[in-house]
Amino acid sequence: MKAFGWNMLLALFWVILSGSYSISNLVAGMLLSYLVLAFVARDKPMFASYFGKLPQIFSFILFFIWDLIKANARVAYDVLTPTHLMRPGVIAIPLDLKDDAGITLYANLITVTPGSLALDVSSDRKVLYVHMMYLDDESRQLAELKALEARVLNLLR
Template sequence: MKAFGWNMLLAMAWVVLSGTYTISNLVIGILLSYLVLAYVGRDKPTFARYLGKAPRIVNFVLFFIWDLIKSNARVAYDVLTPTHLMRPGVIAIPLDLKDEGGITILANLITATPGSLTLDVSSDRKVLYVHLMYLEDESRQLAEFKALEARVIDLLG
């Protein structure tokens, strides 16, 4: 995590030296310090590993924000219209994640998405149980959760 620490330190130095204490200026500082680290640390394996993860993190965040927007729109539509389209159910998701940290991240991402709630993890850590407000096609829903799990594995790996 040395590279991340350097990135944040340089970003904070940018904010302090520029004298503009805003979120947008902090984001600019993070991007500029990332570019500086990419140039300075191009021969160091620690920085190379960190610099390779940053695009995956941005891709994951954008993917999850889009998923949140879709889920919020679906729940809001169902709340605002007189007919309720809910078909609640529980689905069992077989897990490829092995470590508890990865399972916790996946469970929290699922719970953060409107319309879904993580209920439990099996005692052998191989199955995650999720309650859904809209369980029309179990195989499609399972595929969506497996895609999210694959992105978490890619992010952690």
């Protein structure tokens, strides 16, 4: 059984033994079982990559929240001011992601960010087309989207 499976199994045992069937208790069980597994299986190679992912996940979440804050502020400013700064356009992003799950996650992260919308993936899955509300500097926008893709790719490895 993989490390995440063990973590979930121990967390479910925690919920059952404590008798409190709530999301907060499940999260507490996940954290507690994570710490127990980190201590017990610290020398086992099958758990090494699992425990290395947690800092990457937190880093990715903080990075994406910061991107959301910036995008929301830009759209809100444009809505609240009388001048419209929009320069809409479609940008083609060459994909380094190969699997469907990674491409779907990447496209959904782009779509939930205000001011951008993933439109389509080419039939050979090498290009993602994205509509941008603010396409001021295409090379800068492409670099930002590729940075997000690199983080998604790093997270899924």
